[in-house]
């Protein structure tokens with residue numbers, strides 16, 4: 108029998124707490140709490156699915172509590188109760204991975220639909236997590252055996268592609284092939300992959316965030332922005348098929364290592380080949396290492412023949428990489444140095460107009476805490 112969904116209500120006002128409890132207890136197992144220690148204790152029991160948190164509740168520090176919960180289990184869904192919804196709150200909530208809002212004054216339909224959406228999201232994410240554990244298992248087989256036998260590597264990659272496609276076919280949520288479902292798929296996949304590697308932990312989420320900043324500044328259509336965001340999450344998925352000893356190598360990479368790493372855009376597209384209607388996303392993944400001057404890979408495309416999403420992700424990807432610790436690099440650049448570096452490479456590595464847009468956007472978002480984008484704190488060694 109499936110586990111009953113557990114919802115924790117952390118609300119200061121007794122009347123509000125009772126209202127939520129009364130409405131939700133018919134569908135969920137409810138706990139209530141009024142202090143942060145108790146919230147974390149409940150979260151650490153590993154049975155919690157959804158937390159409903161009142162931001163105006165003075166007895167706890169909401170942002171710190173959210174971060175601690177997400178750090179313990181990134182798949183716990185957070186719903187915020189808030190009378191206000193200004194830009195500042197939205198940004199802070201985005202940084203902490205909030206799933207939805209229940210505005211005040213309460214409306215019955217709102218409480219039910221937002222909580223249900225959070226519970227469904229949690230459920231879907233856990234299913235996806237299981238799929239990816241299976242993927243990681245195959246990935247470690249690749250790491251063990253691929254270097255010795257290219258035919259074996261191909262077999263295992265085919266197996267990976269089959270796992271992805273089969274689950275997409277069977278999973279009713281994903282059959283609809285809606286953007287939101289794909290996004291969940293992409294987020295869980297990137298988090299699962301990166302959890303194995305302290306150097307890239309949170310990389311895809313930050314690349315997606317920076318890419319979206321550029322896409323929004325360009326005032327692209329909603330569908331284009333969604334495709335770019337998704338491709339940014341998945342841009343390095345092809346590294347699944349690469350021996351982790353190469354990816355985690357502490358010494359400077361030699362030409363053979365680079366040759367292997369350079370295969371990841373094509374391997375990434377191979378893995379999601381069975382998925383339909385995402386041709387643009389596949390193109391953005393394939394071309395995220397092309398250079399504006401034409402000397403990138405895999406195809407050496409130049410200028411605007413590189414798909415727009417590929418050009419955007421290239422900037423976001425490099426910006427995050429050069430401001431992050433990497434095993435083969437001695438020094439991490441500051442954000443100011445990284446912006447200088449983007450300027451220096453505008454026109455050769457990057458589309459100069461897009462670099463200009465990105466730098467302007469960063470300037471506008473000056474208060475942004477880069478190390479905590481989307482609740483993913485960069486790990487340092």
Ligand SMILES: [Fe+2]
Pocket residue numbers: 342343371395396
């Ligand atoms: Fe890449």
Ligand SMILES: [Fe+2]
Pocket residue numbers: 310314342343424
């Ligand atoms: Fe990357």
